[in-house]
Every structure is written in C-alpha cells, then in structure tokens.
Amino acid sequence: HHLIHKGQIISGLNYTEQEIFAAELLGTGFYEVFADRFTKGLGERSAAQLSQKELEELIILCLVLFIYIVGNHEAWQKEDGHTPCVVFRAALISLLNHHIGKFLNGLGVSAPRLEDIIRSKMIELPEEEAVYEFPGGLRTELFHPSMARTKTTSIRVEEVLDFSECQMVDVANFHTAINLQKWDPELGQREAIQAGAMCVWTHFENGKLKRIDFGPVYSRVQHKNGRIFMS
Numbered sequence: 001h002h003l004i005h006k007g008q009i010i011s012g013l014n015y016t017e018q019e020i021f022a023a024e025l026l027g028t029g030f031y032e033v034f035a036d037r038f039t040k041g042l043g044e045r046s047a048a049q050l051s052q053k054e055l056e057e058l059i060i061l062c063l064v065l066f067i068y069i070v071g072n073h074e075a076w077q078k079e080d081g082h083t084p085c086v087v088f089r090a091a092l093i094s095l096l097n098h099h100i101g102k103f104l105n106g107l108g109v110s111a112p113r114l115e116d117i118i119r120s121k122m123i124e125l126p127e128e129e130a131v132y133e134f135p136g137g138l139r140t141e142l143f144h145p146s147m148a149r150t151k152t153t154s155i156r157v158e159e160v161l162d163f164s165e166c167q168m169v170d171v172a173n174f175h176t177a178i179n180l181q182k183w184d185p186e187l188g189q190r191e192a193i194q195a196g197a198m199c200v201w202t203h204f205e206n207g208k209l210k211r212i213d214f215g216p217v218y219s220r221v222q223h224k225n226g227r228i229f230m231s
Contacts, residue, residue: 006203006204007203008202008203008204015077015080015082015087016087019074019085019087019088019091020087020088020091022088023087023088023089023091023092023095024091024095026066026092027091027092027095027096027099029064030063030064030066030096031095031096031099031100031103033062033064034062034063034064034096034100034103035103037061037062038058038059038062038103041058041061041062042058046107046108047104047107047108047109048107048108048109050109052111055109055111056111056113056117059100059111059114059117060117060120060121063096063100063117063118063121064121065121065123066121066122066123067123067125067132067140067142068085068123068124068125068142069124069125069127069130069142069144070084070085070124070127070144071144071172071173072144072146072173074088085124089122089124092122093115093118093119093122096118096122097114097115097118100114100118101114125142130142130143131166136223136224136225136226137223137225137226138167138168138221138223138226138228139165139166139167139168139226140166140167140168140169140170141160141164141165141166141168141169141170142170142171143160143163143164143169143170143171143172144171144172144173145160145171145173146173147173148174149174149175149176149210153174153176153178154178154180156171156174156194157169157171157178157180157192157193157194158180158192160192161180161182161190161192165187166187166190167187167188167189167190167191167223167226167227167228168190168191168192168193168219168221168228169190169191169192169193170192170193170194170195171192171193171194171195172194172195174194175196175197175205175210175212175213176194176196176211176212176213177194177195177196177213177215177217178192178193178194179191179192179193179194179219180192180193180194181231187227188227188228188229189227189228189229189231190228191219191221191228191231193217193219195216195217196212196213196214196215196217197212197213197214198214198215198216199212199214200212200214201214219231
C-alpha cells in the first residue's frame with residue numbers, strides 16, 4: 001500500500017525490522033509490569049527465601065498473559081514468501097528472557113525454566129480458529145476480519161458475536177470502539193469488544209471521512225463455571 005511513501009510507517013524499516021520493533025515496544029511494557037508485580041509480590045521477603053517452586057509460581061503470576069493473532073498488516077508479508085510474526089515472537093521471547101533473567105539475577109536467584117514459562121504466556125492463536133479458554137471455562141475468540149466498516153458502527157461487532165460460540169469476543173480492523181453485551185440461554189452473558197486504533201488519525205481514513213477511536217480498551221469480567229455474571 002506504499003505506506004512508506006505516504007509517511008504512515010517509519011521509512012527504512014522492512015518487515016523484519018518492524019516485527020523486531022513491535023516486539024521491543026510490547027516487551028518493554030511487559031517487562032515493566034513484571035518487575036513491578038514481582039517486587040510487590042515479594043513483600044517483605046527476599047527472593048532467596050523462595051523455594052524453586054514458589055519462585056516459578058510467582059514468575060507465572062507476575063508475567064503478562066499475551067494472546068494475539070496475525071492481523072491483515074502482518075499478513076501482507078505472505079505475498080513475499082514470509083511467515084508473519086515468526087521474527088516478532090522470537091524477538092519478544094528473547095528480549096523478555098534476557099531482561100527478566102537479568103532482573104532475577106540481580107535479586108540473587110535464577111529460574112532454569114524461565115524461557116519455557118515465557119513461551120507459555122506468549123500465545124499466538126491460529127487465524128482460522130482463534131479461541132482461548134481461560135481457567136474456569138470462560139472462552140474468548142479473536143477476530144481481524146478483512147472487510148470494511150459500515151455506517152452503522154455496531155454491525156461488524158454484532159456479526160462476529162453471532163459468528164462465535166464464545167462468551168467473550170474481541171474484534172479489530174474497524175478502528176471504532178464498541179462494547180456490545182448480549183444474553184444467550186446457552187452461554188449466559190456475552191460481551192463483544194471492538195477495538196479502536198493506536199494512531200490518532202491517518203490520511204487514508206481522514207480522506208474517506210472516517211473518524212478513528214484512539215487508545216487501548218480495558219474490559220473486566222467476573223465469571224463462575226464458565227458463565228459471566230458481571231462485566
């Protein structure tokens with residue numbers, strides 16, 4: 001789409017460099033969250049007082065669970081014979097393994113299974129069935145449809161909610177933030193979230209009179225036995 005020429009991506013970054021850059025951006029946030037949670041989780045104890053099992057349990061608890069899919073921008077690489085997100089995933093795991101390991105060493109401890117733990121928390125779901133089940137039976141599905149938005153902003157999120165059989169559905173690509181809740185006799189309370197964008201506006205969308213909702217989305221649900229009772 002000639003995005004470099006349009007000034008919409010940093011000039012000179014090829015697909016490999018963009019994936020590494022994305023891994024560095026996300027990895028920085030994940031590391032800072034981990035360090036803060038781990039420090040608070042220790043409380044008055046020192047890390048050396050923990051058994052290896054307790055140390056691993058605290059690492060698992062403090063590390064962000066990152067669930068993601070390949071979107072349409074990543075998928076453009078397929079035309080060049082590249083598999084999307086392979087470099088991104090490798091760079092993200094390597095970065096976290098290095099810096100978290102260094103953080104733990106500074107506290108006088110080490111975790112031999114650290115890389116395995118990190119890999120278990122960085123989950124790429126298959127594009128054809130991007131379903132993840134949380135402990136307790138709550139299931140979520142991720143969508144990145146290759147289609148345009150419509151004048152009625154809720155139509156796409158309604159479509160993915162009807163298409164999915166999960167309690168929570170997340171959809172991106174339309175850059176309009178929508179939250180939709182629906183009761184189902186089989187699944188109980190359901191929630192669909194359509195994410196906005198992480199850029200304020202683009203020439204492309206502004207030229208088509210398309211407003212962009214900007215910023216991250218936060219959703220909190222409480223559930224029991226695979227059914228949501230508060231969102």
